[in-house]
Amino acid sequence: xxxxxxxxxxADSAKFDAAxxxxxxxxxxGYSDGIGNAAACGICHSFASDGRCIxxxxxxxxxxxxxxxxYCINRRSNDVPRARFxxxxxxxxxxxxxxxxxxxxxxxxxxxxxxxxYTCEQIIEVLTILRVKYKFGGYIHAKAIPGASPELIEKLxxxxxxxxxxxxxxxxxxxxxxxxxxxxxxxxxxxxxxxKQIQQNSYDIVKYKSAPKFAPAGQxxxxxxGATPDTDFQILRxxxxxxxxxxxxRVFYSAYxxxxxxxxxxxxxxxxxxxREHRLYQADWLLRFYGFTAxxxxxxxxxxxxxxxxxKCNWAIHHPELFPLEVNRAPYEMLLRVPGIGVKSAQRxxxxxxxxxxxxxxxxxxxxxLKRAVYFILCMGKRAEGLIVTETGMMRQLxxxxxxxxxxxxxxxxxxxxxxxxSPTLEDRVKCLTGEM
Amino acid sequence: xxxRRDVIYSYDGSFEGLMCCVFExxxxxxxxxxxxxxxxxxxxxxxxxxxxxxxxxxxxxSRAIPLKISDFTFDTVCKMFLSCVENKDLLILEFLHKGFKxxxxxxxxxxxxxxxxxxxxxxxxxxxxxxxxxxVRFSDYNGYLAAVIEPKNKVIPLxxxxxxxxxxxxxxxxxxxxxxxxxxxxxxxxxxxxxxxFELPDANAQEEYYRELWKCFYKTxxxxxxxxxxxxxxxxxxxxWSNMTEMRDExxxxxxxxxxxxxxxxxxx
Ligand code: SF4
Numbered sequence: 001x002x003x004x005x006x007x008x009x010x011a012d013s014a015k016f017d018a019a020x021x022x023x024x025x026x027x028x029x030g031y032s033d034g035i036g037n038a039a040a041c042g043i044c045h046s047f048a049s050d051g052r053c054i055x056x057x058x059x060x061x062x063x064x065x066x067x068x069x070x071y072c073i074n075r076r077s078n079d080v081p082r083a084r085f086x087x088x089x090x091x092x093x094x095x096x097x098x099x100x101x102x103x104x105x106x107x108x109x110x111x112x113x114x115x116x117x118y119t120c121e122q123i124i125e126v127l128t129i130l131r132v133k134y135k136f137g138g139y140i141h142a143k144a145i146p147g148a149s150p151e152l153i154e155k156l157x158x159x160x161x162x163x164x165x166x167x168x169x170x171x172x173x174x175x176x177x178x179x180x181x182x183x184x185x186x187x188x189x190x191x192x193x194x195x196k197q198i199q200q201n202s203y204d205i206v207k208y209k210s211a212p213k214f215a216p217a218g219q220x221x222x223x224x225x226g227a228t229p230d231t232d233f234q235i236l237r238x239x240x241x242x243x244x245x246x247x248x249x250r251v252f253y254s255a256y257x258x259x260x261x262x263x264x265x266x267x268x269x270x271x272x273x274x275x276r277e278h279r280l281y282q283a284d285w286l287l288r289f290y291g292f293t294a295x296x297x298x299x300x301x302x303x304x305x306x307x308x309x310x311x312k313c314n315w316a317i318h319h320p321e322l323f324p325l326e327v328n329r330a331p332y333e334m335l336l337r338v339p340g341i342g343v344k345s346a347q348r349x350x351x352x353x354x355x356x357x358x359x360x361x362x363x364x365x366x367x368x369x370l371k372r373a374v375y376f377i378l379c380m381g382k383r384a385e386g387l388i389v390t391e392t393g394m395m396r397q398l399x400x401x402x403x404x405x406x407x408x409x410x411x412x413x414x415x416x417x418x419x420x421x422x423s424p425t426l427e428d429r430v431k432c433l434t435g436e437m
Numbered sequence: 438x439x440x441r442r443d444v445i446y447s448y449d450g451s452f453e454g455l456m457c458c459v460f461e462x463x464x465x466x467x468x469x470x471x472x473x474x475x476x477x478x479x480x481x482x483x484x485x486x487x488x489x490x491x492x493x494x495x496x497x498x499s500r501a502i503p504l505k506i507s508d509f510t511f512d513t514v515c516k517m518f519l520s521c522v523e524n525k526d527l528l529i530l531e532f533l534h535k536g537f538k539x540x541x542x543x544x545x546x547x548x549x550x551x552x553x554x555x556x557x558x559x560x561x562x563x564x565x566x567x568x569x570x571x572x573v574r575f576s577d578y579n580g581y582l583a584a585v586i587e588p589k590n591k592v593i594p595l596x597x598x599x600x601x602x603x604x605x606x607x608x609x610x611x612x613x614x615x616x617x618x619x620x621x622x623x624x625x626x627x628x629x630x631x632x633x634x635f636e637l638p639d640a641n642a643q644e645e646y647y648r649e650l651w652k653c654f655y656k657t658x659x660x661x662x663x664x665x666x667x668x669x670x671x672x673x674x675x676x677x678w679s680n681m682t683e684m685r686d687e688x689x690x691x692x693x694x695x696x697x698x699x700x701x702x703x704x705x706x
Contacts, residue, residue, distance in 0.1 A: 004653050011657040037603045044672070045571040046683060049659035051668030055571070058658065096647050097654075099582065099607070100575045102682070257662045272662055352547040362548035 001083060007093070009083040013063040013074050014109060017143075017166075018052075018222055018252035034135025036098060036105075038161060038217075043104050056107040056141060057097050061085055061122060065111030069168070070178040071227045073259040074111045084113075087122065091129040098138055105139030105161070106130070116147035120156065127159035139217070146186045150193055154214075157197055162217035162249070165191045167242070170235045174228035194219050195246045218249035225280065226273040227256040231303035233294070236283055240294040243287065253280040279305040286311055289343055290336050313339045313398040316376060323376040324383070327363065328353050339398060340372030360384050371397045439534060442467040448488045448526075450474040452518055453495035455526055459533050460494040461486070468534065472526035498533075506536040509544055513559055519591040522558040529555075566595035572673070573600075573611060574682045576637060576644050582609035585637055585680055593620050593629055601627050610635070648682050655683035 044053040062084035063074040073080065090108065097103045108126060112119050123142055130136040142160040144153050157163055165187055169175050172184045194215065201214035221242065223235065239251045255272035283305070286292040290312070297311050298304070306314045316323065316339050325334055327349060335346040345367040352358060352366060359379050364370055374384040375394050396404070439462070446461070446469045448454035458472055469486070502511040517529050531551045536543045546552045565588055573596075575582040582604065586592075593613050600611065601622050611620045612635040619635060621628045640648065678684035 004650055007650055007653055008657050011654050015658050015660055033606065035604065035606060037599075039570070039599070041567075043567075043571040046655065046681065047669045047673040048655065049661075049666065049669060050663035051665040051672065052659075052663075053672070054655070054658060057654070093650065097651060099577065099604070100647065100651070100682075101571075101573050101584070102651050104571075255663075257660060274663065348547050351545040355542060355546050356548065358548060365548050365550075365553045 003089060003093070006083040006085055006089070007059070009081050010059045010061075010063060010085060013080070013111075014058045014060045014107070016073070016254055016257065017058060017107065017109060018254055031135035031137050034137055035095070036136050036138035038105075038137070038139045045101065045103055055104040056139065057094055057103045057105070058107040059085070059090070059109075061087075061090065061108060061110035061119075061126065062113055063111050064113050066114075067112055067179075067181040069181065071168070071224055071256060071259070078259070087126040087129055090126045091134065094130060094138075095134050095136065098136070103138075105141070107141040109143035110145065112145060112147075116145045117149055117152060120145045120148035120152040124152065124155050124159065127156070131159055141217075144190050144194065146182060146190060148190070150190075153190055153193060154197060157194060157215040158212045160215055162220060163194055163215050164220045164222065165194070166222045167191075167238075168222070168224055169228055170223055170230040170238050171228070174230055178227060191219065191221070191242075191246050198247070219246065220248055220250040220252060222252040222254055224256050225253050225277050232276065232280065232283075232305050233298040233300070233303040235280060236287075236294040236298060239284060240287055251284060253277050253284070275307060276305065279307075279311060283311045291333055292337075308395070308399055308403055310339075310400065312337070313372070317394070317398070324378045325376060326378045326381065328357055328380060338373055338376045340369035340374075340376075342367070439466055439468050442469060444469050444484045444486055446472045446486050446488050447476070448472065448474060449490050451490060452499075452515075453492055454488065454490040455518065455529060456495035456498040457490055458488050458526070459498050459530050461488055462530060462534075468531065469527070471524070472530065474526075502533070502536070505540065506533075507541045507544060510536050510541075513555065516559045516562055516595070517555055519594060520558040520562045521589040521591075522554075522561075525558065528558070562590040562592065563595065565590050566592040568673075568677070569596060570599055572677050572681055574680060575609065576640055577647075578638060578641070578644070580608070582607055583612070583635075583637060584610070585612045585614055585635070587614045587676070587680060589615070591616050591618070593618055596620060597627055597629065652683050652686065 042055065044055050046054040048054055060074070062082070063080070064082050064084060065072075065074045065076055068076045072078075090106070094103070094106045098105070106126075108123055110119050110123060113122075123145070127140060127142060130140065139162075140160045141162045141164065142156055144156060144163045144165045146165060153163070167187055168179060168182070175182055175184055197214050198218065201211065204211035205213065223238075225235070235253075242248050242251060255274050255277040257272045258270055283292075283294075283297050286297060287294065292315070296315060305311060309317070316337065322334075322337075325338060327335070332346055332350055335341050335349055336343065341349070345363075348366040349358065349363070349368075352362065356362075357380055358366075360370060360374075363373070363377075363379070370384070374387055375389060375397070442465075444467065446458045448458050455472075458469075462468060499511070502514060514529055514533065517525060517532070522528065528551065532543075532555045535546075535549070535551055539546065543549075543552060547556065569586055569588060569592055573584045573586055575584045591613070593611065593616075596611065597620050600609070600620065604622070605625065608623050610622070612633075613619065614635075616631075617633060618629065618631045619633055621630055673684075678688055679690065
């Protein structure tokens, strides 16, 4: 089988894994006699036809697998073409793509062949060739194979920038149902080990300058959304717990795309739950950068996201007692909670109001999305001129353009909604990139 | 104190030259109506003052910026100088007038119109440079790497440190076709050359091989159930596509039709 054919099969079977290189590791000049660096902010090299960022050569070493996870395209019982790269082939592709600036590095995962230990050793072999033979200083994200021995995971962590163990499904029950070969424990065990090692390593580095770095870009995980009946609240609480307990850098959510076997899960003709995935990412940002807790965003009585409103707007309209806020005085933490004000614009407000009192037109210059924010703020004690607060009016302004469009397409709203601006501005696009809202 | 006067400054287009414009405007206690580069004879409606570039004067201004305002402001001015905004020269002058008046506080005067316009233009420029760190595509010519870009802003100086670090042991060239300038890194020495012409040579078989593999990867990695061309276009504007290996097929460009590429690209701007 030639390389192109293998690449097709092994990229196809890796495409559902989410990864992002924005990591917080800045590594100028990794090896003085080698090639490559790593940028803390992450660099997107291309965008695929589905709009997702491409920054890494994302492939499986092989899609042969001993296991039979029902949600997975590579499961043993699935009838798909199989292939396997040799470690040298992967290293050669990585270096040649990297030199042409196609990629930021490698994301390597694998089906399980022979045994978890054997599979892990093969991955280590690839990373060793890259780091030692080619002195490759670019970014490497490796999947820790569940069930591999702690010594091997340690080796992996020293070679890679980031390691991830996929939690896959949000509960033991779901795992039992869809991934009979995996248990929550076999997933959480390596996750815990990696967390410990990262912490231990940060002491070592202080003590001995030359201590090798263990997964300097930290640990991430991924969950599949919509293959099982778990609610949004359960998912979000699990993420919150994992961020706390395992100091994860990222939790990725992946809308389930049906891959055949429908005895257990949504049938092949069902659409992936993209809106739900989008809401989870929004809520995830609120957890990490906006000081929200999972319990504030959803609760026992409201287990699922409001499909019409993003989680922050939804929270704000349920807390009328806290608004409106005086922009010239409100503390930073509260500014962050206003719909239409993101991390950047909140920081700008705090800086700019030291120089002069801010008015509505000033806020616009600072990047505040006024059409949303006006319902929740005062400038120098005053409401925005001409603002009439009605519930439907407000709801319309708070809904995103795509939601409005969907309502329109389904016959709601009619002409009234047509004045919405649906073309995103540059700033919007950047926000889309950084996940701010 | 500084009146806006019905006068136009013309200078040679260099950073030093612009600093001399700032110098003159302080001496003459005025803010010109416009600043233009090059031949002043074309205009006849207002007075045109030709500003001579004098490195002594330029030095006095550019030293004063970090000293009297801040390092951050100096950095902003340097980046603004690379901007594609039409009246960037006048904006820099106005910005510096405010800077010398308010000192370091200018950094936080985000609601001020000049500051806001400058910040937006600088963002546009640095953002384009950031995108290009990812979108630049090199081809290998027997060990030498070469790439062509067509940015709106003069991003080459902003790309230099990233690529010379990343490819510290390679020899490479990035050519900015819009501004006819290039970043050249040869035997570990960096040089920025202006007023040059360059065409990418035809690719050899090995180069074609890796291009095909990359296109194959690109096509495979998109999830067709999530097809979303609008989102892709927002994040990767079409004007970059013609210089990106994996996007040329979508534009209907075959590798040997360099002329058509040019025409297409113009339409997308
Ligand atoms: S072990 Fe991994 S590759 Fe194998 S079937 Fe399960 S999820 Fe798929």
